[in-house]
Amino acid sequence: MQILDGKLASKAIKEDLTNKILELKNAGKKIPHLAAVLVGNDPASETYVASKVKNCNEIGITSTLLRFNDSISEQELLQQIQQLNANPDVDGILVQVPLPKNISEKKIINTISPEKDVDGFHPLNVGKMVLDLPTFISATPYGIILLIQHYKIETAGKQVIVIGRSNNVGTPISILLSRNATYGNATVTLCHSRTKNLKELCLQADIIIAAIGKQKFVTADMVKENAVVIDVGINRIKDVTKKSGYALIGDVDFENVAPKCSYISPVPGGVGLMTIAALLMNTYKACVNY
Numbered sequence: 095m096q097i098l099d100g101k102l103a104s105k106a107i108k109e110d111l112t113n114k115i116l117e118l119k120n121a122g123k124k125i126p127h128l129a130a131v132l133v134g135n136d137p138a139s140e141t142y143v144a145s146k147v148k149n150c151n152e153i154g155i156t157s158t159l160l161r162f163n164d165s166i167s168e169q170e171l172l173q174q175i176q177q178l179n180a181n182p183d184v185d186g187i188l189v190q191v192p193l194p195k196n197i198s199e200k201k202i203i204n205t206i207s208p209e210k211d212v213d214g215f216h217p218l219n220v221g222k223m224v225l226d227l228p229t230f231i232s233a234t235p236y237g238i239i240l241l242i243q244h245y246k247i248e249t250a251g252k253q254v255i256v257i258g259r260s261n262n263v264g265t266p267i268s269i270l271l272s273r274n275a276t277y278g279n280a281t282v283t284l285c286h287s288r289t290k291n292l293k294e295l296c297l298q299a300d301i302i303i304a305a306i307g308k309q310k311f312v313t314a315d316m317v318k319e320n321a322v323v324i325d326v327g328i329n330r331i332k333d334v335t336k337k338s339g340y341a342l343i344g345d346v347d348f349e350n351v352a353p354k355c356s357y358i359s360p361v362p363g364g365v366g367l368m369t370i371a372a373l374l375m376n377t378y379k380a381c382v383n384y
C-alpha cells in the first residue's frame with residue numbers, strides 16, 4: 095500500500111510555481127495577485143483562508159485578504175467584487191464559502207469575472223469544463239487530478255465510483271475522469287444518497303473517490319483488494335488532546351481500509367493540500383492568461 099501524499103505532491107507543484115513566478119519577476123513582468131474575501135468569523139473558513147494566503151506568500155504570489163463583518167449586505171459585497179473585477183492588479187478572486195444566510199452565494203459567484211474566477215465556480219467556467227475547453231477547473235477536483243497525475247495512477251478503462259454529487263467536488267470529478275484525456279477515460283459511476291447497492295458498486299471499483307461529508311463512511315468491506323481510494327472528506331471531531339480542540343478525519347475508515355489498497359490518500363495530508371496547490375496553479379494561470 096502506498097500513501098497518496100498530498101504534502102509531497104503539492105510541494106512539487108509549489109516548487110515549480112515558485113520558479114515560474116521568479117522568472118516573471120526577473121523578467122520585470124506582472125506577479126500573480128490573489129484577492130481572498132472572507133465574510134464573518136466561521137473558524138473553519140478562517141483556517142482555510144489563512145492557509146491559502148500563507149501558501150500564496152510562500153511561493154511569491156501577492157495576496158490581499160479582504161475581511162468583512164457578517165453584517166455586510168449582499169449589495170455591499172457585490173460592489174466589493176465589482177471593484178476587484180475592475181482592479182487590473184488583481185488576477186484571481188476567491189470568495190470563501192459558506193456566506194451568511196442573507197447573502198446569495200449564487201449571485202456573488204456569478205458576479206466574479208470569469209477571467210478571475212480561480213475557484214472555477216462561475217457557470218461559464220463550469221460549462222467550459224464540461225465541454226473540455228480551457229478554463230479554471232475548480233480547486234478540489236483539479237487537486238484530485240493533480241494527485242492522480244503525480245502518482246501516475248492509470249485511469250483509462252478503470253471502474254471509478256464517486257460517492258457524492260456536489261457541484262464543487264463529486265460532479266466535476268466524475269466529468270473530468272470520464273472524458274477523453276490522459277487522466278480520464280475511466281468508466282465513472284456517480285453515487286449519492288439515493289443510490290441502491292452502494293456497497294456492491296464500490297466492491298467492483300478500481301478507484302473510489304469519497305466526497306460525502308460523513309466520517310469513516312467507506313469501510314473495509316466496501317473496498318476490493320488493490321483498489322485506489324481517494325478521500326476528500328474533512329470532518330471535524332472534538333479532540334481534547336489537540337491544541338485546536340478538534341481533529342480532522344476523512345470519509346474513509348483509513349485504518350481498516352488502507353491495508354486493502356494499492357494507494358490511499360490520508361486526511362489530513364491528502365486532497366486538502368492538493369486543493370490549495372490547484373488554487374495556486376489557477377492563480378498563476380490567471381496572471382499569465384494561460
Ligand code: NAP
Binds near residue numbers: 257287288292365369
Ligand atoms: P455535500 O455538498 O454535502 O454533498 C455530499 C454528497 O454526499 C451529496 O451528494 C449526498 O447525496 C452524498 N451522500 C450523503 N449521504 C450519503 C449516503 N448515505 N450514501 C451516498 N451518498 C451520500 O458535500 P461536499 O461539499 O462535496 O463535501 C464532501 C466532503 O468533502 C465534506 O467532508 C467536505 O468538508 C469535504 N471537502 C473537502 C475539500 C478538500 O479540499 N479536501 C473540498 C471540498 C469539500 P445527495 O446529493 O443525494 O444529498
